[in-house]
Amino acid sequence: MWNEIDQHMQHWIREAGERIRDAFQTKLKIETKSSPSDLVTNVDREIEQFFIERIRRTYPTHHVLGEEGFGDQLEALDGTVWIIDPIDGTMNFVHQQRHFAISVGVFHDGVGMLGYIYDVAFDELYYAQKGKGAFLNGTPLPPLEKTSLDRAIISLNATWVTENRRIDPHVLAPLVKKARGTRSYGSAALEMAYIASGKLDAYITLRLSPWDIAGGMVIVEEVGGVVTNLYGEPLNMIEKSSVFVSKPGLHEEILAMIKR
Ligand code: IPD
Ligand code: CA
Ligand code: CA
Ligand code: CA
Structure with a gap:
């Protein structure tokens, strides 16, 4: 079928x-x-x-x-x-x-x-x-290999490290400092596709809808990437949520830095 x-x-x-x-x-x-x-x-x-x-x-x-x-x-x-x-x-x-x-x-x-x-x-x-x-x-697409933050390009919108309604900007700032680089492409789906194909290492955002991530979730998980909310919990695909997509290894490292 x-x-x-x-x-x-x-x-x-x-x-x-x-x-x-x-x-x-x-x-x-x-x-x-x-x-x-x-x-x-x-x-x-x-x-x-x-x-x-x-x-x-x-x-x-x-x-x-x-x-x-x-x-x-x-x-x-x-x-x-x-x-x-x-x-x-x-x-x-x-x-x-x-x-x-x-x-x-x-x-x-x-x-x-x-x-x-x-x-x-x-x-x-x-x-x-x-x-x-x-x-x-x-x-x-080959399986994703583990990586660490100091060798990673993370994708996030600059909004989340300025004053905003969803997260204290100090939570993500250390991550931005430690990462090799940051990018922002303005399409959650492409950002997930870039993780699945190794062009990016992690993507963090505070509010997405199921349609932004449904396709990407299947693709990223199939190559061994991890898709959760910002706090490492499974996503509920019928609701809006924060989203954290990452290569293996890096997911644990970033979660430890942003623990609530
Ligand atoms: C938007 C994009 C954007 C994300 C927004 C989404 P849309 O989707 O994925 O990257 O930051 O939150 O709403 O509205 O262009 O389909
Ligand atoms: Ca969208
Ligand atoms: Ca749309
Ligand atoms: Ca839209």
Whole structure:
């Protein structure tokens, strides 16, 4: 069953990518949601509807959780649930036309079975099937090796080391100092794909939704990476949460530094 779903999804996600690249030739309709920095476009909505139409036609018993609200209202992850972020990194999509991704996770009774992150501008598809390995455009991704903070590039948004509502900036500052380097890409999905493929070593953020991380979780775990909340606890994929993704070894080292 998962192989068959994967075959469909490999086609659908590349077709969706094509549609997004075509949209660069059109004028985007850009709106704001909860704040001036929370953007949404007609393309975010159209791509979510594109996936939902295909999923419902092919798998009428499956459920869909999507950022733009065209899916189902779900309170639990029973059965097969597609968790969809049609464009992760909408601000990058609007301002830069790169560094954004389609992110999809397919969960069964709460367990991540398939994960996809498609970097549309670079035409790079990261994907994984639970127990079958993770791939980038068909090439297997090797298992992640342990590393330490002084050799690590960690990804985090500068917000979390300034005054903010979610965390004392002094908690993460020592980590930023000790790390080899820090980066911020503005797409949680790509940041997870970069960990899975060894370009980054850890990613920390204080508030994400299930659709930001569902695809990445399956891919990262498949290569031996660790995905928890900031305090090392398992994520509840139906709620917003802090997120801490890391290579093995480094996960323990960072957790010891930020213990509450
Ligand atoms: C956002 C991106 C961003 C993260 C935000 C997310 P969106 O997703 O993943 O990197 O910092 O919290 O909301 O809204 O562009 O799909
Ligand atoms: Ca959004
Ligand atoms: Ca997102
Ligand atoms: Ca989005």
